Amino acid sequence: MAFAFQQNSGQRLFLVAHPAIFWHYDSYRKGQVRCTYEIIPENTPCKIYFDLEYDIRVNTPRVPVKIVNSFIVIVSNYLFHYFNLRVDKSNVLILDSSTDVKFSCHLIYQCKEAIFRDNINVGRFVRQVCAGIREVISDPRVIDVNPELWRGVTHAEICELLVCGRKDGEKLFCDESVYSKNRHFRLYRSTKLGKNAPLLLSDFNVYTPVEDTSQEKLFLDSLITCIGEVPAIPLQFGCQKEVCFRGETANRKISTISEVSVSHCVLEKFVTELISPCGRIRKRTVTSTPKGQRIQFDIQDYRFCAKVGRHHRSNNIYIVLDGSRGTWYQKCHDPDCIGFQSVERQLPPEVSFIIEKEDPDLEREDVSLWECSSVSDEIFVEFGTFGDYGGVSDKGTTLGDCEKGDVPEFGIGDNDLLFAATKC
Ligand SMILES: [Zn+2]
Known part of the structure; x- marks a missing residue:
């Protein structure tokens, strides 16, 4: 597997290593300088993972365990709806690096059947879930279209998943941008450079590894692409073109x-x-x-x-x-x-x-x-x-500089254009 780590100087180094060996050496590094990321290569089967976050300072108080639970319930409903998979909170490793000012959580699904073809497919699935949540928030009647997707959560609980950004308006607390190719995803016990806020086991994590509960096993389980046996047909979602x-x-x-x-x-x-x-x-x-x-x-x-x-x-x-x-x-x-x-x-x-x-x-x-x-x-x-x-x-x-396909700017606003169009 490939890892990326940042040194104090900010320089990034890349390393290919067996995860257990990597953990052996990484675990000796002091917490505040352990700024290590797993690289999620393209075309590589992976677990379902989420990055949940919001700025505590600009939001009305929320109970983290409550909104995370609501979110997991919805994701489970979607997994059942689209893949006939039964997954619950006991299958989800929850890591937390929240501070006084920012709630920050990673969810990593530990379910042998819930392995996707690659993180692009995970991203499509996640965007589907998030689009559904946004729809329901804006119009509660959407729940009646597919009630099984929203079983176990109330409309009020779903609305709590919408948070305020620090500079922007409202958005979901689920970051939908973490499914890009060769994504770097922070590792268990690692911190962002200069932050000293490592990702640790969340207080409300209930997942326990099957064989042993050592730190190394938790680390291996937290890896997105460390899967063991890949299913014959990993899950896919959406258009594969x-x-x-x-x-x-x-x-x-x-x-x-x-x-x-x-x-x-x-x-x-x-x-x-x-x-x-x-x-x-x-x-x-x-x-x-x-x-x-x-x-x-x-x-x-x-x-x-x-x-x-x-x-x-x-x-x-x-x-x-x-x-x-x-x-x-x-x-x-x-x-x-x-x-x-x-x-x-x-x-x-x-x-x-x-x-x-x-x-x-x-x-x-x-x-x-x-x-x-x-x-x-x-x-x-x-x-x-x-x-x-x-x-x-x-x-x-x-x-290239797009000799072909260049579209000129029309230089007039939509309203002017509409006005011009209606005149024609
Ligand atoms: Zn515009």
């Missing part, structure tokens, strides 16, 4: 610098998943600053804008990855949305690692910088280490 990779096949030219293309792929796959299945990246613009890169991905065939809460009719949106802040957000070319920026969301570590690089020499703006930047090459070397293991798929391609 490789639509997520559409951006890799169309309108591309081969990069002459193959070293940077793995980094390209990681970033582009992250963005492509945000806009799947229909959206495509049509242009990227890189701005380098001493604190990291800011990359603007212009999107076509997908115009969902958080400001208007729907797809625009003509003008395109763009997505910005901000390496200096480790976040991403959506902006918009529609004149009605000038100045708008969606809620900033945390980038997964495998993405932010690539663009958070500090380099005082890079302060200029250059749309083609990426292809000639030696900075990216250097970062690639680190990724190459685990790419060799099989984690990263290197197609040796990069986005």
Whole structure:
């Protein structure tokens, strides 16, 4: 298995090791410097896992055990509905790294039958669950459409799963962005760098390993891709077409610098998943600053804008990855949305690692910088280490500047466009 760990300097190292051996050495490291992640490679069978979190300071008090229980009940109902699997809380390893200001929990399902083909399929399943929860919250009558999905929870309990973000509006406490390819997922007893808040067994965890309850066994059970015997047919969910990779096949030219293309792929796959299945990246613009890169991905065939809460009719949106802040957000070319920026969301570590690089020499703006930047090459070397293991798929391609398929901005707002259309 492949692991990633951060040193005090912030530098990331990758290691391929047998998990038991890795645990042996990792367990000797002091808590506050143990910043270790499991890498969940693409196309690798995995357990169902969740990252649950919310900011305690900006939310009305909740009872963590209560909302986690409600969530587990709903997930169990969905697993039964879609896969005929009977799973309950006793099958769920619950790890907790909550602090006074942030509730933070990982759920890792320990059920031999509940193994998915890969984390992309888990992500589709989770998004289905979350979409259902949002629907029910906005309209309780949805419960009557499929009452078995909501058995064991009340509408009030479901509404408690909706929390306030610190800067944004309401959202579910389940983070739906942790199912990207080659995702880094924090390990049992590990902390985020500089936080000293390790993931430990939750007070309300009731799962106990079958054979022994040693720390090592708990660690092995907490690993998402450490499965033992993989079922003959792992679970799949949703469409299996490789639509997520559409951006890799169309309108591309081969990069002459193959070293940077793995980094390209990681970033582009992250963005492509945000806009799947229909959206495509049509242009990227890189701005380098001493604190990291800011990359603007212009999107076509997908115009969902958080400001208007729907797809625009003509003008395109763009997505910005901000390496200096480790976040991403959506902006918009529609004149009605000038100045708008969606809620900033945390980038997964495998993405932010690539663009958070500090380099005082890079302060200029250059749309083609990426292809000639030696900075990216250097970062690639680190990724190459685990790419060799099989984690990263290197197609040796990069986005072209989209000579084809370029969609012009219409430069008028939806309302003006509608008005113009009705006049015709
Ligand atoms: Zn907009």
